[in-house]
Amino acid sequence: MNQTIETMLNHRSIRKFKNTPLSNEQIETIVKSAQMASTSSYIQAYTIIGVKNKEKKETLAKLAGNQPYVANNGHFFIFCADLYRHYLAGDLEGVKVEDSIQSTEKFIVSVVDASLAAQNATIAAESLNLGICYIGGLRNNILEVSELLKLPPYVIPLFGLAVGVPENLSDQKPRLPLENIYQEEEYIQNKEHYISQLKDYNTTVSSYYEQRTGGKRKDHWTEQMASMLSEPKRMHMKEFLEKKGLNKT
Structure with a gap:
């Protein structure tokens, strides 16, 4: 077993970080690692927004459901599905691309691309002895998050990634067999x-x-899942996506 695999097998979510900002070198290393993830047809349909501003982090923490580790970390990354630059590419080349950009297929591609990039970022961060926690709670108030980040059409915030020096190591939850x-x-x-x-x-x-x-x-895992899925959540997503020009056809 090599060090990369050991890093992946040692993964756990960290929800308490030391008050130590990431260096510019660490941020650049993590982002460059994210960029080297596989991407469908070279489309690279994502944008990563880094948030350092304390007040903006605190606002995002509230929008994500009052999660303190969104505000208190070494750096907060937000991974966005992004087809706006592809709209600009079509405009630059004088080609109508809206029908493709608005399709379910290209929406799936953008979500997959962003997720692959985020996992590369996670492995890079953990290899630097940093901890991470994914934040899907940003979608609780996705419109407000989008406005706060000034996202253009064809761009949506998928999830956040809190990164920092762990205050302590949490337990590792057992995965499915x-x-x-x-x-x-x-x-x-x-x-x-x-x-x-x-x-x-x-x-x-x-x-x-x-x-x-x-x-x-x-409690049991099936008990947790049944409880969570018994009531649909974030039912505003479909309308939001369509307003952003995504997943329309």
Whole structure:
């Protein structure tokens, strides 16, 4: 096992950082690493916005659901799906590209591109002994976030990435068993098999919470998922995307 794989296998979310700003060199290294992620057809359909300003971070923290680690970190990156520069490329070349940009396919491409870049950024940060935490809560108030960042048409904020020197290392949550995630040749549609695996995983997760909280918490993974999915959230997303000119066709 090499150092890169050890870094990935050691991943955990960090929600408390020391008051140590990232250096410009660290920021540049992380962004350059993000840029080297694979990208569909060389489209590079994302933009990364770094936020240093304390007041802006505090505003973003409130918009994300009052998450303190959005305000208190070494640097806050926001990964945006971005097809605006591609609109400009069409304009520059005198070619109408709006139909493609507004398609579901290109929206998917932009989200995938941004996500791949973000994971490269994460691995780079963790290899520098920094901690990270992804922040999907920015989509709670996505319109306000978009206005705060002055995002043009065809650009949306997908998620944030809080990065910094960890105050302490959090526990590593147990993942689903490999055999539940990885399949070969085809999807194994065996309900009883899946239910059995999920019950085993519930036992693992319940034990993790029980040890972590001294017996105060013993909930199961399927219990968490069922509760979370029982009520649709962020139902404003479709309307927002269409107003931004994305995912319309």
